[in-house]
Amino acid sequence: MGTLILPDLPSVTSFHLFSSVGSSTKLCNITFSNNGTFGNNSTTESLTLDLCQIWTSSATSNVTRYTNLANSIGNNTSGLTRNIKLNTNLYNVLTDEQKAILTDKGYTITYGTS
DSSP, rough: OOOEOOOTTTTTTEEEEOOOEEEEOOOOEEEETTBBBSSOOOOEEEEEEOOOOTTOOOOOOHHHHHHHHHHOOOOOOOSSEEEEEEEEHHHHHOOOHHHHHHHHHTOOOEEEEO
């Protein structure tokens, strides 16, 4: 999968994005409508980017992909709740510094399996 460009969708509260080729899961490059930031144009009070099905293991390559995605997401300046949900396996291996990439930008990180 290449780059996915999402317009402002105020009625959408959760995105489930994944792409599988053979036995490997591929990262989607996600660009949001407000200059690359996640959800700032949406009027939805709570918006979640659910990545649980993209990175299901704690592999080093998944940690790298998470870090790259977290670095690419802009600061939450909307004043609305913005969540990133990770698979528990990945969340458990992230360092406090890796989690802080997003929490310092104003996002809440949750975890689970779906």
